[in-house]
Amino acid sequence: MAIKVSAVRWLTFVGLTVVGVLVLAVAVTWIWLRGSLPLLEGELETGKLNSPATIYRDTQGIPLIESEDRSSIAFALGFLHAQERFFQMDLLRRNSAGELSELFGAVALEHDREIRLHQFRQRAERNIKEMSPTHRRILKKYVQGVNSGLQQLGRLPWEYALLRRQPEPWTAADSMLTIFSMYLTLQSHNGNHERRDTALAKLLPADLYQFFFPAGGSWDAPLIGDARPPVTLPSTPIAALLKDDTTIAYREMTSDDQVFGSNNWVVGGALSGHGSAILADDMHLSLGVPNIWYRAGWQIPGTDRHMRGATLPGGPLVVVGSNGLVAWGFTNTMGDWGDLIPLEVNEAGDRYRTPDGWRAFIVDREEIVIKGEKPETLLVHKTIWGPVVAEDYSGTPLAYRWVAHDLQGGNINLLQMEGVETAEEALDLGPLLGIPHQNLVVGDSRGNIGWTVGGAIPRRVGLDGSRSVSWADGTAFWDGYLAAEEQPRLYNPPSHRIWTANARTMDGPFLQLMGDQGYALGARQQQIRDDLFARESFDEGDMLDIQLDQRAIFLHRWQQQLLxxxxxxxxxxxxxxxxxxxxAQASADSVGYRIVRNYRLKFLELTTAPLLTHMQRRQADFAFGSLKRQLEYAAWEMQTMEPAHLLNPDFESWRALKLAALDSVLTRMAEGGRPLAEQTWGVQNTAEIRHPLGRAVEVVNWFTAMPADQLSGDSHLPRVQSSRSGASQRMVVAPGREQEAIFHMATGQSAHPLSPFFANGHRDWVEGNPSPLKEQPARYTLLLK
Structure with missing residues (x-):
């Protein structure tokens, strides 16, 4: 009995000791984390400002900056960005500079090798020198604000303690690198779409290529032009691509329309009831902690108006938002803004042919610093057109001519949105914007609306950019950039409606100017268009309803086929x-939606596997990539017509292939151990919104990851949503009526888990509650002197 009592006492002692150690560890961690919390209240003498700046924050942490001087506002915004988001900013600049290995070690080395070929840090420094004095002054003050904000933290941001690194000070070039980082997210850094498309066009029989990879079809909903005619069945049998002893290669078909892009639309004042245009915008990107955007507003000096919207930490401007007279939003154009050039090289491989004769490659040496290892030297081979970035399927080196490499590709001209007073003035800015090319959709307080391309458009001569062709004889080249009057534009259409969603927006000459680098299928854009034409009047709530539209219109016919x-x-x-x-919805609680959706993707995988096998014989790492976005047209013809000569030879009949696709889906759903009735779409589409370090260090997720909510929505409908990507923000605003405007943002304002602004607003984003764009009454006030 005494032994048992002693054992109990011993176990109790051990248990209490463990609990005590855990409590102590939590307390120490809490105290340590508090040291890096941002400064919310009080007064701070900066010694840097031309005029004082006051920062008012509401309970969600949304700041409103007031100052009589625009440079002082830039300082205050930089201060806020650094205090709340410096580690995020550091990742953005390192991402485009190819300097992540210095922070994370060899795990990031392959990324850095690819990106360093573009030498974006050198380009950033060049672009800063060419800026207007006004923009350089504002950017300089923003940089001072960032470094002041970093210095004012009691401790460095907590991420650096985990990585055992010291952050580098911020520079003006770093702000430019954040723009280049968005290029890497929204455009291809190696021309992969063109490289794959060129290979497919050359290596597939023409009729098979045209059938499987059309330029569009019935789901198109362009602003100008019509849907494409239907595809026609090819005569070449699919088995002709295979050899007798070929083992067919299968690669899982994840969502064929997973596009880093966005939705936006605008209705004119004739449809709003109050005379102002109403604009809706939701940008679709990877979701993480923190959100890529930081909400902010400020007084526009010399006026009684305010800027409000989403800023990108790293820069001194609003990316999408309203200035009180004009509202604007962006979606990725998916146009063609770079060309791969197959080089004609000599036998030694050290010279290439140009219109002026043979030239030697310029070879730069880039040193990549690797944490915990010796630096690596990378040789960058440069041509008169751009760096060599890849090889085609035959081993021919490819140089890349890309807008991002030019002065026109990177600037902060978006600052000028603060001064525009009409939609026309906003459209005039389009060609001047040094950003990854966007569908710029605008509306003003007078009810005018418009669309254009935000970004410089190259003037191609002797080529249309759809195929990789040699420029060696001088017949193909870029002749500068289009003037503003030459750019595509749509202003006040008779319908009073404009819509874009990463699909084709143009036809005819305008489409030739924009080109194609992987347009979305169009189903999402078409559903938005039809939603807009289903109403004759709109308010802000109606626009939010469209943003949250999760009806599975696109999949209805697939559901009927399965029945x-x-x-x-x-x-x-x-x-x-x-x-x-x-x-009939992408609802988190629908089992049937999950089955139908995944059945279609598996059907695409099984039917296109012979094509993949054929291409991988010529290029081992070949993948369809963005080219799979138009496979729907061929897939639907095969689903309904069941042409015997296009049947994958691994299956004895079309019915056998279809049931195999369905059985594969059901087998995957059964792996969770739940009965079929519980295997909902939400079980698969569960949020995994985490801090970047949480992907490698699980303990980080304990205090930073967002809740594992089961999410409604999907990729082929307006409410775009997956577990790790989707609408990073939603905005609805009528300029001049910001008090009625709506704004959602995943996660929250602050990256600090102890901040009162950490995850504030996230629940509204998950549930679609109409939370305000305009900051609410101030809870905290900080004066920068």
């Missing part, structure tokens, strides 16, 4: 019931 396939098949009675009662 026909399984009719009277008793083996699938339970499955049939779920498909029949799918709710």
């Amino acid at each position: 026909t396939l399984l009719k009277n098949d008793k083996r699938y009675e339970a499955v049939l019931e779920q498909i029949e009662n799918w709710g």
